[in-house]
Amino acid sequence: MKSVQIAHGSGGQAMQQLIHDLFMQAFNNPWLAEQEDQARLDLAQFTAQGDRLAFSTDSYVIDPLFFPGGNIGKLAVCGTANDVAVSGAIPRFLSCGFILEEGLEMATLEAVVNSMAQTAKAADIAIVTGDTKVVQRGAADKLFINTAGLGAIPADIHWGAQTLTPGDVLLVSGTLGDHGATILNLREQLGLDGELVSDCAVLTPLIQLLRGIPGVKALRDATRGGVNAVVHEFAAASGCGIELNEQQLPVNAAVRGVCELLGLEALNFANEGKLVIAVTRDAVESILAQLRSHPLGQHAAMIGEVVERRGVRLTGLYGVKRTLDLPHAEPLPRIC
Amino acid sequence: MKSVQIAHGSGGQAMQQLIHDLFMQAFNNPWLAEQEDQARLDLAQFTAQGDRLAFSTDSYVIDPLFFPGGNIGKLAVCGTANDVAVSGAIPRFLSCGFILEEGLEMATLEAVVNSMAQTAKAADIAIVTGDTKVVQRGAADKLFINTAGLGAIPADIHWGAQTLTPGDVLLVSGTLGDHGATILNLREQLGLDGELVSDCAVLTPLIQLLRGIPGVKALRDATRGGVNAVVHEFAAASGCGIELNEQQLPVNAAVRGVCELLGLEALNFANEGKLVIAVTRDAVESILAQLRSHPLGQHAAMIGEVVERRGVRLTGLYGVKRTLDLPHAEPLPRIC
The missing domain is CATH 3.30.1330.10 (PurM-like, N-terminal domain)
Incomplete structure (x- = not known):
């Protein structure tokens, strides 16, 4: 050979x-x-x-x-x-x-x-x-x-995390953690083969759909460090706080399985085809509709909001609010 | 630590x-x-x-x-x-x-x-x-x-190897093989420490000196594969032959020592701060003068010419012309 x-x-x-x-x-x-x-x-x-x-x-x-x-x-x-x-x-x-x-x-x-x-x-x-x-x-x-x-x-686009203000809303373009969970399953031989698939995709078509819509303020793809890392970057760049709602986070059943098995959070898992989007509150519905009209955004969801009080917090399934830290490290090296 | x-x-x-x-x-x-x-x-x-x-x-x-x-x-x-x-x-x-x-x-x-x-x-x-x-x-x-x-x-610069024609002259901006010989000495512990120094440098100031001069046709920096690799690229891109003159090749004494010790040719050694320049014959003197006016080009020399007959040849110290092949590989991996 x-x-x-x-x-x-x-x-x-x-x-x-x-x-x-x-x-x-x-x-x-x-x-x-x-x-x-x-x-x-x-x-x-x-x-x-x-x-x-x-x-x-x-x-x-x-x-x-x-x-x-x-x-x-x-x-x-x-x-x-x-x-x-x-x-x-x-x-x-x-x-x-x-x-x-x-x-x-x-x-x-x-x-x-x-x-x-x-x-x-x-x-x-x-x-x-x-x-x-x-x-x-x-x-x-x-x-x-x-x-x-x-x-x-384009000259008319000036998206940036420093433009966020309290009242803005955070969206994701789809389910969290598919890439990270897929690699974790392979590497740790968790045996969930067949159910887990990386979301690896070029997002240009989805992003260009957002171009004409007023109300889009900032965009990041959530790779290493997951949605959690992006949310912390948004908070740091804007000087605002961010509150997420656990119940609203879209997570595939197989990814949820990996998380429960290992005691990890899908919020920290890498994605390779997912956006975190900060938008003005009045634009939420029209932007979600645009995202969901595209195969890459069909599971788009609202996940939280920008608030005045600094820090990143997560409201859990039972309504209890807790501080969401950025972990020292991802669960796995060489995820991308 | x-x-x-x-x-x-x-x-x-x-x-x-x-x-x-x-x-x-x-x-x-x-x-x-x-x-x-x-x-x-x-x-x-x-x-x-x-x-x-x-x-x-x-x-x-x-x-x-x-x-x-x-x-x-x-x-x-x-x-x-x-x-x-x-x-x-x-x-x-x-x-x-x-x-x-x-x-x-x-x-x-x-x-x-x-x-x-x-x-x-x-x-x-x-x-x-x-x-x-x-x-x-x-x-x-x-x-x-x-x-x-x-x-x-700049809009007025269109340097490219495919513009070479028979009669054009090849220059180098200085001594050959300093980088490759330096790494070889370190890796093979030849004991020539102190005499060998890599020529690693940003060449922009030297190249910009050539900008206003008519007669410059093509430029490459001679890294992996050495001047020999560039000369073969020039020959392939232009469809012409190239003849070099061994006597004219500028080589530092220490580099010559490494070559003789190991039976290698400085033409094949990597450089990290040397240009090969193809120029029209009438511009040779003015371009050499420009090059030599700058510390990075003080040892600039004419090394050969573009000819009609295809292939790359080297005229040796005793006047004998032989085909100069591009080696299958460099003497050393991880030279850069």
Whole structure:
């Protein structure tokens, strides 16, 4: 079976061949085809869409590489695209850096790269510049990916957490914790296979639905640290408090099962296709209706509100209000 | 001694603290301070400088992390800045993704981050968006960095390897192989310490000197694979041949020593602060004069020419012409 060799990252013939036979074929686009040290992107296509450039990066180290609902390649496109998209921008271009462990099966790399290409193409995103490094056996665990993304932010969109004021309402675009629970189940062999699927998805279509609606104030995708981390970021950036209602949190039965089994909270689980949205109170119904009209937002729900009193609190199922701390760490490393 | 823990990459409090106490302090700039999921960069600052955006990425996995002349952090700024700058753009913004091994000494991370910050500041580059992942002990070797870079390409610059024609001349901006030989010496304990120093540098000032001069046709920085790899890329992109003259290649005495000791060629050694420049014959003298007027180009030299007959050839010290192949691999992995 063919595998990745040190030579594939060395700048010599073996690397040239890998680039031509795999990356150029899969990511096939005119910018990459120029084979310069940098992609050259017409600025006019950005200024036609907006007045600011959204620029974001993430590295992906998830273990295992493949999971129900996706793999590290799909995740590397969705995750960075979403970090660009929550600004209101349409993500258009990605860079891609691979760190490969010597001995990785070439078939594994091919499957990951083809999944990246397919996810990017479906979202109208081009992977325009890249890099490949290979490290010796044992110096990395199989395969890491970094992507950085670009898109133009329309001039009329100024979403930001610092605009939140008491009275605003918090929505989520769907069920909490599906990605984190899926990885936890695989890694800890909880045996819930078949019921848990990562929500990994490019959220641009859902986010663009919100563009025309007044009342949207801030948007984040809830990844590592879950909805809890976003809510704490919102509270810190705005100087307000936030109160969530446990009864309103949408959670799939299988995810709820994992939580009860392990004594964990879905609020802290990673998502890879869910938004937390802060909106003015008068816009709640119209925004929920818009979200629910799209498959990616069909389980959208109101989960809490912005209040004057600082801190983040959760009202439990029996009506008791308690402080919701941001945990020191997530339940699991390498969730994304 | 403080060290990196799994919690530092988990999206919880420990990660927030690392971001605040280290990254935000060191990289300190208004874009990062907004703490959104993406940097938001005014497009007007790009369109004021050019008509195209240069976008490039590299991952850095060099071993050892620290070496004479630099470290992985300095390299992660210089390498990506140079890949942007060789388009003619002035690199302005970087993203930065860290993959950290659990147990890495915090002091090591701090030294690397501070070096990145210092190198970026000196080159007027802002590190505006980032990401941190931590993997378990043994799942990565200490510390990997990915950077992606942005800059605007002036409308009057259209450098590109496909513009080369027979009669054009190849220059290098200085001595060959200093970076590769330095790392080789450290890794193989050749005992030449003190004489070998990496040439790791941001080349923007040198490249911008060439901007106004007619006759510059193509530019690459010669990193992995050395000058040999660039020359092969130039030949492939232009459909021409290239002939180099061994006698003209500028090589430091210590680097020459490493080459003779190991039977290797400086042409194949990585550089991190050297340009290969293709120019029209009538411009050779004025361009060499410009290059030599700058400390980064003081050892600039003519090394060969573009010819009709395909292939890459080297005329040896005794006048014998032989085919110069691109090696299957570099002498060493993890050179950058």
